[in-house]
Amino acid sequence: MTVVIDGGLAEGEVNAIGISFGNSNSSIAYTTGEGKAEVIANEEGDRQIPSFLSYIEGEEYHGTQAKSQLVRNSNNTVAYFRDYLGQDLDSIDPTPCHASAHPQKHESTVAFSIQDTEPETQNVVTVSEITTRHIRRLASSASDFLGKKVNAAVISVPTNFSEAQREALTKASKAAGVDVLQMISEPTAAVLAYDARPEAEVKDKMIVVADLGGTRSDIAVIASRGGMYSILSTSHDYETAGAQLDQILVDHFAKEFMKKHKTDPRQNAKSLAKLKLEAEATKKALSLGGNASLSVESLADGVDFASTINRTRYELLAGKMFGAFTRLIEDAVKKADLDVLDIDEVILSGGTSHTPRISTNLQRLFPPSTRILSPSTLPTAIDPSSLSARGAAIQASLIQEFEKEDIEQSTHPMVTVTPHLRNAIGVLVVSEDVKKGLFTALVERETAVPCRRAGVFAVPREGGNVIIKVCEGIRDIKITKKEKAKTNGKADSDSDSDDDQEEEDEEVKEKVWKVGTVLAEAAIRDVKKGGKVEVTVNVGVDLGVQITAREVGGKGGVRGNLDK
Ligand code: ATP
Missing domain, CATH: 3.30.420.40 (ATPase, nucleotide binding domain)
Known part of the structure; x- marks a missing residue:
């Protein structure tokens, strides 16, 4: 019963x-x-x-x-x-x-x-x-x-x-x-809210969660590996948040009121409170539309006040503060010892994340491959105000x-307490006579251990005796200078000075692997032409590594243990 x-x-x-x-x-x-x-x-x-x-x-x-x-x-x-x-x-x-x-x-x-x-x-x-x-x-x-x-x-x-x-x-x-x-x-809750969606593909990724609230902004860099989340760095800022954006609008409208009526509504507590509440509503309206109005009954000295502002003006006024949000996020990535190129997703959480300019600025900071999950950059984004709950x-x-x-x-x-891999572990498949090959990461850096990953790799075209090197991969950022394309036509550049050439060359950054310590080498004999090998890497809690390599469809294989 x-x-x-x-x-x-x-x-x-x-x-x-x-x-x-x-x-x-x-x-x-x-x-x-x-x-x-x-x-x-x-x-x-x-x-x-x-x-x-x-x-x-x-x-x-x-x-x-x-x-x-x-x-x-x-x-x-x-x-x-x-x-x-x-x-x-x-x-x-x-x-x-x-x-x-x-x-x-x-x-x-x-x-x-x-x-x-x-x-x-x-x-x-x-x-x-x-x-x-x-x-x-x-x-x-x-x-x-x-x-x-x-x-x-x-x-x-x-x-x-x-x-x-x-x-x-x-x-x-x-x-x-x-x-x-x-x-x-809070950041784990935000990641969970996205990953629990039926359409979500839970794969290894590096995520930044920017929780931009009213009185504070909290940034976390999270490695998601095999469905486990590890927080790599966090930062907190109490000077860059929604309240500061409200203040920008309060100051703007207060000045406008002062011009007309010679009284500063910020000097009176009640007037200031009214203006603050309305300025916040105007700020929210500017996240949705290009124009917003503000109206306060009896703002100061019994005088009503009404005004409008468009988004361009607001973005100009708040430009510096928007820049501060971008810097916060950039610094958190650096604090985790990462580069923006390492980040797969940026989840914008918290009420202030509705601000379109904050997310579009992030699109410029991160490479196009990074998904910025916010209402103004992705139509399917979840309402940032609801992610934590x-x-x-x-x-x-x-x-x-x-x-x-x-x-x-x-x-x-x-x-946060389990050991992690500082470097990636990956594989180089080379033929006996050509010693150089392309490194492919199998276990990403910051993966919590124990873990197991397997991958299938094509062997050099002719097959034969193949050497599999399991090595540490150190992520490096390669910077190449690209000459900036000229925008003017020839005629122009003849008459004009050589301004165009003086423009700074563009820097192109890309993620590359530097091969670190070779952990193990395995030789597989007589792999058939166009064949493939399967490599499995097991890392134990004690960071000991077990490696198996075998030809796909072939008999036998090689197995080895490595203590750390
Ligand atoms: P905190 O703990 O930092 O004070 P919170 O988590 O309690 O914040 P949130 O609801 O995440 O609160 O954030 C509140 C802030 O978000 C307020 O400054 C609010 O004005 C702002 N905000 C809410 N909706 C929008 C919107 N549509 N556009 C811009 N800002 C918004």
Whole structure:
């Protein structure tokens, strides 16, 4: 007999969702019967739910309703608090909260002094308690939508979320009735959201995930090898994010208003809050269309303000900031000791990734072979704002039936602690008399071990005795200077000075392999003309290598072990 407890759940039943919990927004997602992840809209119809809580006369407002309270009720509105969890006041940056309830010290944690239960009564509410209330609201929206109480979740968090932050989040969620099954890193969630699509071809690739949010941007370089993800480098930036783009528009419109009305709306807190909210909406509209308008009732001194801006102007104003996003990504690639030519995919995640110019700039940074997954560069891209929540939901559906201990095992990203190959391992197939051949990588660099890869290689045309060299491959970037093609006709260049010749030559970069240490050599006799050999490489956890080589369709083969 099934005992039904509260909210339609049987005793011991786990009903888990995915939660993306950001400083600016949160999202909730679930997986359908077919394993597809879908983002849930809350009662107000929002899929990106502002991580805001606001209190008016003892009543709690959440999400968009709370965010709009920044104008009239900013002191009792708590915002941008996720990163404060598990930290003390001295280690946080309070800047994002300058226009809402200010973080303050409370014992060893951060808290906010707000009138939450009744007017005129100032209460100190810890960031943990605020998080509990926020998660409770998210879980309640999900439970309403699913028609069944949600009692567990996988939550996505940044890669630099500390152990103390994780613990605080686990406790705060538990207090909200949500058991945290696992925390998944935001970039891993984004990769998972793409790789879980039925049409996805899961193959070895090097991925950059650029999670561009409201208060921070986080970049991760990830090697996906045999379906396992290894994070190679991460970087975090708190000066290059959506808030800075909002500020550019706030300044632009404030100046326009000042020209006409001689008052700076940024000098008054209420005017600034109104302008900020509208500027953000205008910024979002500019991601979709070429023109956007802004209108604020009674912006300052009781004067209404309306204006428009086109995308070209916005891109000019924000050009430097857009450049900063590109640099962040380029630097993260370098930090992983890679070149842009090594990157197969760039996944743009987070709300700011909707900005067309940010993704088109990346098209210029990366070679044409790199896929830039964002709405303006790929029509089939997944909504960047939903990637973390989708990935978390997929993970939740994968692990919700696991025993707690098994989850623990899979939680600790074995991906980051397992040994990796620093160099690729590949094969050179040569005939006995010609000693040079073309290196083909069989096991890519950064592959987590143990691993096994096999490949079939054509032998030199005449066949005969063939030598197979299994060697390390060191990826090198070859730069060739290409003379820039002249754009002017002959007549022009005669009359004109030789400006064209003075133009700098173009640099063409390509990935080439330098053959490193030869790990093993095998000789296969009397391979038939036009034949093929199959080579298998096994790398153990101890980095010992086992190699087998045989003629396809032939008898016998060679096998060898190599200790490291
Ligand atoms: P963080 O933790 O960095 O504050 P988050 O993960 O909570 O961010 P996101 O929803 O990923 O929040 O990003 C919010 C940012 O994305 C805001 O600055 C918002 O204005 C911006 N944004 C959302 N939609 C768009 C859009 N269509 N075009 C441009 N920017 C957008």
